[in-house]
Amino acid sequence: MDDFLAARSQMALSLGFHIIFSCIGMVMPFFMAVAHYYWLRTQDVTYKNVTRAWSKGVAIFFATGAVSGTVLSFELGLLWPKFMEHAGPIFGMPFSLEGTAFFIEAIALGFFLYGWDRFNPWFHWFTGVVVGVSGLASGILVVAANAWMNSPAGFDYVNGQYLNIDPIAAMFNDAWLSQALHMTLAAFAATGFAVAGVHALMLRRGRNLAFHTRAFRIAAAFGAVAALLQPLSGDFSAKDVARRQPAKLAAMEAHFHTEKSASLVLGGLPNEDKQRVDYALKIPGMLSFLAHGNFEQEVTGLDRIAPENRPPVVVPHIAFQLMVGLGTLMMGIAAVYFLALWRKKQWLTSRWLLGLFVAATPAGFIAVEAGWTVTEVGRQPWIINGVMRTADAVTPMPGIAYSFYLFTAVYLSLSLVVIFLLYRQIRMVPELYDVPAGTPEPEPAHA
Structure with a gap:
């Protein structure tokens, strides 16, 4: 492995690892705050137990x-010094603000963790909300920096020099809104479905039904709403990419030849040597519509x-x-879940x-x-x-x-350490948070 490939691989590994924790850090505090709110309003101790867990x-x-975010900060300077030399003064503002948001969080x-029975209950709840808001702000600010890499703004590039730097224009570049919206909804959908899935597994096993039912319904509601909204942000992002980065759109869609009424490619395996996509299903005109809102519009190809x-x-x-495939799957499950809430209450406790x-x-x-992967690889070279x-x-550096x-x-x-800690936490829920006597148990899951 040469040093260039190693540097890119290390950055990809670090980002891929960190993004999972970033998503959960952005979203889980809101789940926690909702459960805490229900505890304060209803005094149902099960909600308190969910909040503490x-x-x-x-x-x-x-x-x-x-830890992983700190490593990433150092890697930017160590692996990509030329990039940071020129880009640092331009998009340093969102990183600085992200650091502030991190400290507030x-x-x-x-x-929040040490305020139980020490603060006013509503002030204690408010600190949990601040955790969520600051975490969400932190994530959006980092996405703004990445969006700048896709849509550089806030400077003039003259004879290899970066002049007339405007950090505000750099932070609010053309790509930041679409990327921030898409990433935020993705974080809520991913975390919501992951948390709901864990509690659904416990319900299928008949474990601590009151606890896991309340936790499942909070997480599932967040995840389902985000999954249904995600296609709207995806359409917004796709049109933005078509305007700013036609090469990335062409790579995403394996669109080799510029043409009007361009077909949308579903599946398939691109053959770059022969400039075609094998084993694909094509929908005529749909790519033109999705990219430009017009079935006849020309779509730029890699040619x-x-x-x-x-x-x-x-x-x-x-x-x-x-x-797209996984997003569609989650959207379908979300639609079924809301149908169950609206018309088919008996489905809510069904094993299927x-x-x-x-x-x-x-x-x-x-x-x-x-x-x-699409965002980063599609921007290359x-x-x-x-x-x-x-x-x-x-x-x-060699x-x-x-x-x-x-x-x-290390990662x-x-x-493995995180998986072990989470597994132990989930297994200890029945022992740490027993349902008090007199609390009605939901019906167990049935076929």
């Missing part, structure tokens, strides 16, 4: 996310992109298909509906990873779109491959 999960993911989480500026096709296309959520537990996070190539930004192997081992070890 989730708060421990939030603490685990916050600590792990802080840490302080608020400390207040209009200089060969040295073309992104890879196979990886972005497969990742995009995977993201709970089984759907169990099966979809990893779907959201796989879709998130696939989406980030640029680290700053149209301005700086990734190969020109990498460190000249031996990066050994660093990649080391970090791979795998950290993953």
Whole structure:
């Protein structure tokens, strides 16, 4: 493995690991706050138990996310020094604000974890809300920095010099709104389905029914709403990418030839040598409509992109298909869940509906990873779109491959530790949070 590939692989590994904890850190505090609110309003102690159990999960993911996020900050400087030399002064503002949001989140989480029976109950609840809001702000600010890489703004590039820097314009670049909206909904959908899936599994096993029923319904509601809204943000993002990054859209869709009334490709395996997609289903005119709102509009293909500026096709296309497919699956489950809430109450305790959520537990996070793969690989060969190539930004320091192997081992070890801690937390729920006498138990799941 050469140093350039090792640097890219290490960054991909770090981002892929960190993004899971970022999503959970953005979303879980809101689940926690909702359960806490129900406890304060109803005095149903089961909601208090759910809140305390989730708060421990939030603490685990916050600590792990802080470590992996710190590593990423160092990697930007160590692996991509040319990039940071020029880009740092331009998009440093969202990173600085993200640091502020992170400190607020840490302080608020400390207040929440140690504030039980010490603060006014509603002030205590408010600290939990602050954890969620600051975590969400932190995630959006990081996405703004990534959006700048896709849509550079806030400077003039003259003779290799970055002049007239405007950090505000850089932060609120053309891509930030669509990416922030899409990523936020993805985080809520992924985390909602993952948490709901864990509690659905416990319900299918007949474990602590009151506890897991309340937890499942809160998480499922968040995840289902986000899954139903996600196609709207996806359409917004696709039209934005078609306007700003036609090469990325062409790679995502494996669209080799510029044409009017372009077909939407479903599935298939791109053949870059022969400039075609094998084994695909094509819907005539649909790509033109999705990209431009017109079935007849011309869609730029890779044939209009200089060969040295073309992104890879196979990886972005497969990742995009995977993201859309899993998003559609989650949207379907969400529709069934809301139908159950509206007209088919008996479905809510059925084993088959709970089984759907169990099966979809990893779907959201796989879709998130696939989406980030599309974003990053689809931008290649640029680290700053149209301005700086990734190969020109990498460190000249040798031996990066050994660093990649080391970090791979560290992240795998950290993953095992997190899995163990979460498994122990889930298994200990019945012992730590017993349902008080007199609390009605929901019906067990049935076929």
